[in-house]
Amino acid sequence: MLDQPTRRQALKTAAAATALPVALGVQAGAAPLVQVATPYAPRNLAPAEFRLITALVDMIIPSSETPGAAAAGVDRYIDEKISGDDARKGKIRDGLTAIERAGFSSLDAEKRVALLTEFSEAEGARGEFFQLLKDLTIDGYYSSEIGLAQELGYKGNTFLKEFTGCTHEEHL
């Protein structure tokens, strides 16, 4: 099992979150002059697990000409998605433990790909973990603006007076 968020870590995060606005001179109740992006605090995964998820989803859908899964917030999507679903949460956490036990974090990029490939081709729990992680990554990435609009070029859900359909000579 990976490390659980400790009380000390939680306090540290909370302290950082409250300290920043003060440091920037923001008065209580006043509109902040500077938007401060606080790092996402995972609710269903331990920090180490969350870091692992971030790395893994970015291997499944990496950045190319468009940003990849981590930049699209898929790690956070997964943390939120497994909330209240103990079976799924268990599968994800067990899988993360298994991949960490196989030394994932200490491997270089190439060996990480080899290890994840091994998982993706495995029967049983390892294979199921990979497919679940891949499914969640696909759902999260291709429902984000980065994945659906920027990467795939989705142009829908807008106002069209007429729908003419296919007008390509070569299809008709």
Next chain:
Amino acid sequence: MARGTDYDVVVVGSGASGGMAAWNLARKGVKVLILDAGSKFNRGDFWTHLSPWQERERRRQGKRPPQFLLSREEQPYEWVDDRYFDLWRVWGIGGKTNIWGRVSLRYSDLNFSEPERDGWEVSWPFQYKDIAPYYDNVDRLIGVNGGDDDEPWLPGSRYHMPPPGARCGEVLLKKAAASAGRTVVTGRRAVITRDHRGFAACHHCGACGKGCDTGSFFNSADHLLPFAMETGNLEIVENAVVGRVFVNDEGLASGVQYFDRYTGKEHVVPAKRVVMAASCVDSTRILLNSKSRQYPNGIGNGSGVIGNYLCDQVRFHMPAFAPQLMGRATSNDDGISGGHIYLPRFDKPGDKRDYLRGYGVQFWGGGCQSNASFAKKLPGFGLDFKQSVKEHYPALIQLHPYGEVLPRASNRISVEGTPSDRYGVPLFRIEYDIGDNERKMIEAMYDTAEEILHEMKAEVLPYKRGEIDKFGSAIHEHGTCRMGADPKRSALNGFCQMHEVKNMFVVDGSAFPTATEKNPTLTILAMAWRASDYLAEQMKKGNV
């Protein structure tokens, strides 16, 4: 109309069938009360025009769009062992027309008289010529778009609005089907493509499933009930969960018991005539629970057929990719959401086949969708995978055959030995399975899908032949209070009037003797219109 006045007719349910009956009766001067188990879904609250990422952000803020579906926590039901039946129920004004698929296909005499030809169960007690004028009426009233085709299994209409153009993938599917000897026709959908009765034409945002905020597809809550209210002859009680229908000494319906959905308070409204329109399973549950000295098996159930012969359709979903469209520039393919084409049933009476009845094929939407869930079945991960998803994305086509499930006495809804709900009304159990006939038909459905995709040289995602969607996924339940000519084998006559209880009518899908291969709502609307015409006429004559 003041609350509590004498109602001529009490209608249970406000979806396609109840909305139609209430509207038609009210405009004829009949005083109508609707009892619906839910309340109105506010069009202004729909999330129609949110992108997937905007939706996610709203959910993060703890917001939710209107919840159309009744939860199994609020109203449980039972099924047998591993034969789960996924029943979709909407308790709310307009019922399932809030979120229906809008496919609007006429049934033909080949459907109505098929049981007579193949000897399986009972035929419909009317012919196409009897219902055709009502199909015409419904097409004109609700606005159905479609083509000018007229097929043996799919009679044409002179009243279609202009259809949307076929998407690239649909054009290619149509060509491939023709090469395989199959005639694909223009789809028929109850989406208005021209301004109609005060409603704006569809603006092609493709989000119909989230509820239409402009009311541009037929929904009983917008397209029937407000017009009925204007007559001053309709009153609606919301959140009225009907439990039972009571009878008098003559064995006629005399009152309807309902419970406030939220307080549980019991009410009984006197009723001179009752029209059941709560959808197939819910109406049947009420009928079976309406036990009395005269009707120990449920009101109007001397024949014992009520609850039995539950039938719907088997279907599966086969996504594939058109090679001609791989990697093309993306386009807005929303259209009217769902398929713009349809492959009607094509067998001919007398064809040699190893199963009864048949199937038609829908194609749902194709091309660029608001998700890429197909990617879950593409192999690998990493940059190559990402590129592969992008190439496949605009090339998506989808085949979706629907095959008729035979009516069988063993497929049934019952209320014996079930626990009661929070109002003290027995819940129902669904016993359902398919048989050899359906399994053989499913093979033929796969053959047809494969033939078309083979002609197209399409890339098909991995699938297992014979697999079908969950029972109930068609959301086309029928048969549990069927009409027929023989009172020993049916509960209703051809006007949806109970053989045994002259002031009781059942006008929803439960009245269908067969499921057919088609989507039922257009026929439910036509049948409910015809039945309520008959009811008004009989009232005038003093017969009911």
